[in-house]
Amino acid sequence: MDSDNDVQMKEYVKMMTDMIVLCATLALSLFFWVISLTISTYYGTLQPVSPWRWLFSILVPLTLTARALKKRSLDHSGALGALLVGFVLTMANYSFFSSLLAFFITSSRLTRWGGAVKKKIDADYKEGGQRNWVQVFCNGGVPTELALLYMIEVGPGEIPIDFGKQYSASWMCLSLLGALACSTGDTWASEVGPVLSQSQPRLITTWEEVPAGTNGGVTPVGLISSFLGGLTVGAAYFVTQLLFVNDLHLADPQWPIIMYGGVAGLVGSMLDSFLGAHMQYSGFDSNLGKVVSYESATTRRICGKPILDNNAVNLFSSVLIALILPGLAWGLWPR
Numbered sequence: 001m002d003s004d005n006d007v008q009m010k011e012y013v014k015m016m017t018d019m020i021v022l023c024a025t026l027a028l029s030l031f032f033w034v035i036s037l038t039i040s041t042y043y044g045t046l047q048p049v050s051p052w053r054w055l056f057s058i059l060v061p062l063t064l065t066a067r068a069l070k071k072r073s074l075d076h077s078g079a080l081g082a083l084l085v086g087f088v089l090t091m092a093n094y095s096f097f098s099s100l101l102a103f104f105i106t107s108s109r110l111t112r113w114g115g116a117v118k119k120k121i122d123a124d125y126k127e128g129g130q131r132n133w134v135q136v137f138c139n140g141g142v143p144t145e146l147a148l149l150y151m152i153e154v155g156p157g158e159i160p161i162d163f164g165k166q167y168s169a170s171w172m173c174l175s176l177l178g179a180l181a182c183s184t185g186d187t188w189a190s191e192v193g194p195v196l197s198q199s200q201p202r203l204i205t206t207w208e209e210v211p212a213g214t215n216g217g218v219t220p221v222g223l224i225s226s227f228l229g230g231l232t233v234g235a236a237y238f239v240t241q242l243l244f245v246n247d248l249h250l251a252d253p254q255w256p257i258i259m260y261g262g263v264a265g266l267v268g269s270m271l272d273s274f275l276g277a278h279m280q281y282s283g284f285d286s287n288l289g290k291v292v293s294y295e296s297a298t299t300r301r302i303c304g305k306p307i308l309d310n311n312a313v314n315l316f317s318s319v320l321i322a323l324i325l326p327g328l329a330w331g332l333w334p335r
Contacts (some may be wrong), residue, residue, distance in 0.1 A: 005294045009273030029212045049156050053091065057319040060097075061086030064104070073108040074131050081136035085144050091156050091172070092147035095240040099180045099261075100143065102236035108230065114195035120196055121213040121290060138311040139183040146176040150280060160251035162328050174326040177237055177257070178264040179318040182232035185265025185316065186272045193222030204273040205302055211284055213291035214302050215310075216277025223266065230265015234258040254335050264325055272317040281306040 055191045061083055067077045075244060082104075090097040137144075149174045161170045193201070200209045201217030210217045238257045241248065266314075283299035292299060295306070308316070 031166060035037035041309070049091070053156060057087055059093040061090055064101070068104070068108065071108070072130050073111070074136070077133035078131045078136045081133035081140070082131075085136060085140035086190070088144045089140075089147045089176075092151050093156070093158055094244050095173070095237045096143065096147055096150075096176060097159055098236040098240040099177055099233045100140070102233045103180050103184045105137075107184065107191070110188060112143075113191065117195050118191075121211075133159050134311050135314075138315040139318070140211020141315065142179040142322050143176045146172050146322065148178070150176070158241070160241065160245050160248055161254060161257060161333075162251040163302060164335065165335060170325045171330070173327050174257075174260060175322040177234065177261060178325040179267070179322040181233045181261040181264035182227040182268025182318045182321040183314065184233045185226035185269040186317065187207035188265070189218070189226040193219045194227040196225075197221040202277045203277055204270065205277045205303070210282075211300055213282075214281040215282045215304055215313075216273045218270070218273050223269065226269030227262045227266040230268070231258060231262035232302070234264070237261065252312065256329070256333060260325075260329055264321055266327070267316050268321045272313055275305050275308070275313045276317060278305070278308040280304045283291065 040064075065074065065079045065083045065086065067078070068074045068082065072081055086097070086100065089100050138241065150169060153172065154166070159169055159173070160165055163170050170249055194212055197219040198221075201212055201214060201219050201222075202208060203210045204216050204218050206273045235258050238254060241254050241257070279293065281293055281304045282291055282302040283295060284290075284302060285296065285299045287298045291302065293309070294308075295301070316323055
């Protein structure tokens with residue numbers, strides 16, 4: 001009987017907590033809406049953001065972050081970082097949000113998939129793949145900064161990719177998409193390749209066979225996975241464009257967004273591997289029987305130097321993709 005009462009009490013507390021969070025979120029969204037309305041009235045040039053956009057931008061990232069924290073996809077610091085990244089990207093553009101969501105959901109699921117195989121080859125393997133704030137910002141920091149620049153340029157809202165009418169804003173959109181696709185492609189390659197690949201990885205710089213888990217090692221399965229990961233993010237962006245952007249028929253074709261995502265995922269993953277082969281130390285520890293990222297008396301060097309860690313390599317890769325790929329897209333985009 002007491003156990004039934006305890007269960008009912010826990011359900012009641014959970015229900016009340018959800019109600020309090022919802023009411024607080026509603027109040028916060030209305031507060032921000034009043035502020036944006038006041039500022040737009042004072043300056044006369046800014047468009048006020050609707051209270052529904054404020055509500056969506058706060059409530060949805062909060063719900064997803066709480067769920068990720070419960071499933072141990074994020075630790076507490078990672079949850080706070082993800083909440084900030086999610087809020088900024090959702091407020092700026094729903095297409096940004098859908099791309100971020102595609103990256104986060106697929107990456108979280110793939111990280112937990114095939115754990116038994118990954119545990120055998122990864123010395124730093126963590127059950128559930130909990131991400132902290134450093135990992136969150138190394139993957140989401142560049143998109144967050146671009147989303148802020150986008151809002152300064154055109155304000156919150158959705159626009160078509162059209163270099164002729166909105167050159168700088170289109171450049172920012174593709175730059176942000178490229179950074180997210182790069183992170184997704186690298187994650188898919190890292191999580192799918194070791195589980196499904198039947199061949200030994202090859203070092204991207206010399207094409208020599210290396211042990212599984214070596215920084216800079218690539219496999220055909222991993223490369224295909226990186227392309228598919230980027231393609232998924234691009235498809236999420238494209239579908240959101242179809243749903244929320246008006247007068248798409250007056251703008252340049254939007255379908256290349258999907259292929260752009262796939263290319264960004266593949267090139268980003270290869271760039272990450274190239275940097276990892278040069279700037280991350282990889283050595284085989286005979287005691288552990290695994291590839292490690294530190295030097296010791298029992299470690300035989302495979303490649304790389306101890307200059308950057310994995311988070312820094314991810315950050316540099318996304319920065320380079322964000323800077324370079326939109327310029328190439330501008331030259332090849334159909335008009």
